[in-house]
Amino acid sequence: MKMTGLSKTSVGVKNLDTRKLEGCVVLLNGASGFWHEPERSEFKKGESRTFSLARFYSVSKRQFNYKTDTISRISVNCKKPQGSAVVFETNQGFDGFLK
Numbered sequence: 001m002k003m004t005g006l007s008k009t010s011v012g013v014k015n016l017d018t019r020k021l022e023g024c025v026v027l028l029n030g031a032s033g034f035w036h037e038p039e040r041s042e043f044k045k046g047e048s049r050t051f052s053l054a055r056f057y058s059v060s061k062r063q064f065n066y067k068t069d070t071i072s073r074i075s076v077n078c079k080k081p082q083g084s085a086v087v088f089e090t091n092q093g094f095d096g097f098l099k
Contacts, residue, residue: 001076001085004048008066012050013076013087015043023079026051030070034058040079 004012011028015021021043028034034056041049056064074088 001043001087003074003087005050006071006074006088009054010050010052011074012048013043013074014048015046017043018045019081020044021078021081025077026056027073027075027077028053028056028064028071029073029075034064034069043078 002014002016004014006012011026013026023040024043025040026036028036036051036056043049053064053066058064070090071088072090073086075084075086077084
């Protein structure tokens with residue numbers, strides 16, 4: 001997995017695996033630990049998906065707000081095959097995507 005883009009309104013993720021990934025959740029870790037799960041996502045081989053930041057919620061169901069919330073880490077967790085990948089960390093910057 002790698003991040004393909006990050007803006008004030010969305011985050012893009014691409015599947016670099018040769019397999020189809022099922023049951024995936026995108027997680028934004030910052031002060032409140034937001035996640036994206038309107039439905040669990042699938043990624044076909046080489047597929048890119050874009051997720052709106054307005055669809056990320058905290059434990060209390062508060063929406064992500066780019067004016068007050070910060071993103072320190074973005075990761076993707078999948079059920080099949082089971083695993084996770086960190087695609088962004090603030091201390092790595094945009095040139096330091098973790099794959």
